[in-house]
Amino acid sequence: MKHSFIDRYSDLDSPVHRIDSRVKLLLVFLAIITVVSEPQARLFPFAFYGGLILVLILMSRLPLVFVLKRFMLLSPFILLAALFYPVSLLISKEAQLASIRDEPFRVALSIFCKAGLSILLLIWLISTEKFHNLLIGMRKLRMPRLIGIISALMYRYIFIFGDEALKTTRARESRTPGKLKMNKVKVYSNQMAMIFLRSWERSVMIYQSMLSRGFSGELPAMQRMAINRNDMLFFVSFVLGLLAIRFFVDPLVTGF
Amino acid sequence: MDVYGSLINRLLLMHIADGIIDLRISIAANVVSVALIYVAGRKVAPDEIPKMGVTGAALFVASLVHIPFAGTSIHPGLLGIAGIILGKRAFPVIFTLLLFQSLVFQHGGLLSVGVNSLNMGAGAFVAWLIWRQRFIPEYLRAALAGFIGIMVPALLMAVEFHLSDYGRGIFYLLSVYVVAAALEGFLTLFVVKFFRKTKPGILSRTWKSHDD
Structure with a gap:
């Protein structure tokens, strides 16, 4: 799934787009x-x-x-x-x-x-x-380092989990067609817990792959400003x- | 989702936009928030960082699952769950999430990130404190954490509106939150039950033991 709406117009060429x-x-x-x-x-x-x-x-x-x-x-x-x-x-x-x-x-x-x-x-x-x-x-404006790294990770994974949420929604709807008669809150809670669990397991893999690429608590920026x-x-x-x-x-x- | 539902969610999720409350409160909240980020983020182990980022993303996505309720739908705040899973690390995650939402989706505001973070961070923090009280039965702790996770931010928001000369009427609106907080309490209870059954390590006090 594409989530291009965020950077939809950031690729335009204008004097304002070129500003730091x-x-x-x-x-x-x-x-x-x-x-x-x-x-x-x-x-x-x-x-x-x-x-x-x-x-x-x-x-x-x-x-x-x-x-x-x-x-x-x-x-x-x-x-x-x-x-x-x-x-x-x-x-x-x-x-x-x-x-x-x-x-x-x-x-x-x-x-x-x-x-x-x-x-x-x-x-x-x-x-x-x-x-x-x-x-x-x-980050260059001295935002706390921790916030910078969490933001970068969040930005990368929020849309992946968005797709995960769509998948779990589809699964829930296919298992409970029509109007829910059983405990509604429980069914939805389980779906949310499932999203958390999958993200948690993925975070372990992410950390291992980050370590293998030399992660030491800092995400380096390739771009010079x-x-x-x-x-x-x-x-x-x-x-x-x-x-x-x-x-x-x-x-x-x-x-x- | 219907507009009516969106408005209710907006009201319940407590994203204060810029210009709604007094500028001095917003600035003071930002200063306090930055201090709290340093306090809550002290001695963060490198393996905690991806968990914080990824859990923050999951928190946001899970909160978008809307629950049909009373003819409309409600998005959960999940602050109780944030407190239970992230503990004292919840504050930097909530701050980042709100900063992200304000920049990318224009939900809340850039200047009011501090005040929104303090409100919701306080909810998650109190939820965590409740979760740590081992003498209370686990499922009751979970339900209380979910309930308080909504009521504390609602109360703080009412105080901030009152300090911004909105009058005392805002306190009467707190009754609306009681229903949402009760729903959140049940939701947190069921999520904790699910975790206990499938991956109890996620509920443990230290993150080190979570990878079981």
Whole structure:
């Protein structure tokens, strides 16, 4: 089975795709912090952040339909989380229904914008860089060594076990056709236990093969990374754009 | 899977996205998480590393098996099982899993990886503590570990939402989790029974004896 959806657009050729993964990681991290640090109930700056992210997406030559589809898939979840705010206030009787219409909904919209823009940034990041390169980038940025190795292994085996889960699901369904009358939870638990057992046995074999290839607790990176002048220029201009929106888009002046 | 089921799962699995809770809480949680990764990852033997990575992958995949329940379907959290199998090593695995999910599937958020890890890691840790209480019958321990593995993160999440000015209403929603946690308790019980029958070494306290 192929799982090409992760690195589907990371092979495109664009100026953004050629930028060092460390620069993109730092950029996304800074952008998320900047967006999330906006005061609650300020809505106007989010349009500017959205514009900046749109520029990034266009520069990357990513199909807008793909980005929008991915965003739409995730938006109900963040909408639900944003609506928690007025609902929670209403349940705890800290606000009346009449007042819920105004300020709490504004805050909820602000929460939705923050989460939505953060998701767009993550979609952009994973679509413009191979996951493997992101891992190398994170390791170069001093991510704990243990996390780096676990991530690399997880990335390699998550899809193999995905296929394993499909096989066990097929086996379960063939043994229990139609509606389950017996203990439903037990049947599903056994399937999960089986996935664990198979993975456990495989991990022993993986370790033995890793040892035979000279594994000593470190996964070496074959690729050499270098940050050039274009990368720096891209980083500085984007950060300046973020700072300009954060500190110079005054909601009082714009009237929002 | 149906959208209704997806929303319920999202609510139950407690993946907080970026921007949902206070930025200071997210940053503080990231700092604490990094410290905990070093503490939980101390003296890791080389043969433990592939097990952590591969078990993390299996944890993710197994949690995607959806169980039909009350007209919809529920994805288990499997935090109790993570605590039982991985013990104190569960935290780095959960952190990595959440980082992976946030980058690859945009589930949760990059900045909120720390807070999500602390919530779920605490669930797995408490489950492990319960699992170690040998005076309690094994199957009761397993069921309790599964139940607590969901309730602890739910409670922590409610506290974080409360600290982010969401009001006290979020605590009332905890009752929703009790049903999911009870289901998780039964699930953990059956998984442990299965392990006990087929490969008891996986339930032992040290990983060294697991390759039996």
